[in-house]
Amino acid sequence: MTSSHLDKGVLAKPVQRPAPLRDSVYETLLELITRRRLPPGRHLVENELAEQLGVSRQPVREALQRLSNEGWVDLRPGYGAFVHQPSxxxxxxxxxxxxxxxxxxxxxxxxxxxxxxxxxxxxxxxxxxxxxxxxxxxxxxxxxxxxxxxxxxxxxxxxxxxxxxxxxxxxxxxxxxxxxxxxxxxxxxxxxxxxxxxxxxxxxxxxxxxxxxxxxxxxxxxxxxxxxxEDDFGAGAADEGETAGTAGRAAGI
CATH class of the missing domain: 1.20.120.530 (GntR ligand-binding domain-like)
Incomplete structure (x- = not known):
């Protein structure tokens, strides 16, 4: 009777499995970040990302942790995850x-x-x-x-x-x-x-x-x-507008 036992080394390569969901989420988010679809400073809200990607929050949380470890995302206690803004x-x-x-x-x-x-x-x-x-x-x-x-x-x-x-x-x-x-x-x-x-x-x-x-x-x-x-100019223009508005209100305009 032939044995069904496989000698060690016969199966040199394991069966390929689909990539874990967290890896797919990671790749998607990394692509969006590197293409600046998610710009520096953008707040990454877990439940919003999960809803848009059609997954649960767990793989999103795991992907954000990996992105944080690699420097793409900043995790701020009490505030959440943000796309890294490099100096x-x-x-x-x-x-x-x-x-x-x-x-x-x-x-x-x-x-x-x-x-x-x-x-x-x-x-x-x-x-x-x-x-x-x-x-x-x-x-x-x-x-x-x-x-x-x-x-x-x-x-x-x-x-x-x-x-x-x-x-x-x-x-x-x-x-x-x-x-x-x-x-x-x-x-x-x-x-x-x-x-x-x-x-x-x-x-x-x-x-x-x-x-x-x-x-x-x-x-x-x-x-x-x-x-x-440009940011400084915009801020200056806003300040001037606020000053003019305050003066106008003071003058009863």
Whole structure:
């Protein structure tokens, strides 16, 4: 009689199960945050999110805890969860690290990218330019992220790829703020980087990537400064309006 017992190691891979609901909720919320559909400072109310996502509050609570652990969400006792509002210093440090990693990646990629990798870069570049011409911000952000990932992947350094991957998702969040500001200039810089990689010019590829990532960092700070100035102007205008209204009431108008 044949035994039904399975020798150890016969089933080398466990049966795949659907992803836990908390993971699906996490991915959905992270996507909304990185695309700024849920902007910095937004109050994330558990029951509202649960209702909109069609789930119970438990997976939402677990997803928010994970997002908090990763720095995407701030949990404030007594107040609830809020989308993290990064400081300028925090942004500067992240974008500086990104520049270091991707500059080295571009240098390595210039000596290692095969023809099919070059064609992939050009395809992503064309998609980004088409998105620019349509005014499609999501396409530009996605194409930019994919193009930079392709360069990092082409570098052939798994440690570098892992570190850059950890930084990339947060950079996507910042890039969403400056994508329109950088516009065509950014894609012209991408074009020059791809040309240097295709030519195998490591030093030029590295120099161009350094300039490109630095331009993004500067654009972010300029965007934040302009936003702060607009807020100050708006507050000032409100103060003036309140003062005028008070004076009018005092005058019996």
């Amino acid at each position: 300028e210093s925090e942004a500067d440090q992240l974008l500086a690290v990104r520049s270091l990693l991707e500059t080295e990646a571009a240098r390595l990629a210039a000596g290692a990218t095969p023809p099919e990798g070059i064609e992939r870069l050009w395809a992503l570049w064309r998609a980004g330019v088409e998105g620019l011409e349509r005014g499609d911000t999501d396409t530009m952000v996605d194409s930019n992220a994919a193009l930079h990932h392709c360069i990092v992947e082409s570098a052939g350094n798994k440690v570098l790829e892992g570190l850059a991957g950890q930084v990339a998702q947060r950079v996507r969040w910042y890039h969403g703020l400056v994508v329109q500001r950088r516009g065509r200039e950014s894609w012209e810089e991408h074009e020059a980087i791809i040309e240097a990689i295709e030519a195998g010019d490591q030093e030029r590829a590295a120099a161009l990537m350094r300039e490109h990532t630095e331009a993004t960092r500067v654009a972010y700070h300029e965007q934040v400064a302009e936003g702060a100035a």
